[in-house]
Amino acid sequence: MPRKPKKPCAFPGCPELTEGRYCPEHQREINRDYEKYRRSKASKRRYGRAWKRIRDKYAAEHPYCEMCFERGIIVPTEEIHHKLPLSEGGTHDRNNLIALCKSCHSGIHAKRGDYWGKHEG
DSSP, rough: OOOOOOEESSSSTTTOSSSSSHHHHHHHHHHHHIIISSSSSSHHSSSHHHHHHHHHHHHOOOOOOOHHTTTTTTBBOOOEESSOOOTOOOOSOGGGEEEOHHHHHHHHHHHTTOOOOOHHH
């Protein structure tokens, strides 16, 4: 299957062509700014080094998006999602985790209203 053509980085003034929204250099900068200014301190405490180990191990054991796989579509895992969010009493327990692609992960959060301020938590 042919690949999509690269497009300019969305960072103002950057001429680099990229497959995503930002070039790798500016993606790191955007992520760093998000962690520093927009992510709550409570979230930072919940998602530390232990979470990274749990997430990486779960992703290695579940290489494909579990929701897409149920529909017979094979898509690589890009996110590990908590079925019951930590802010609502969920844990890092394996029974509370699901491997997802970015599309399914975004869809779950869109239905919950997490990205648009409709959901408190």
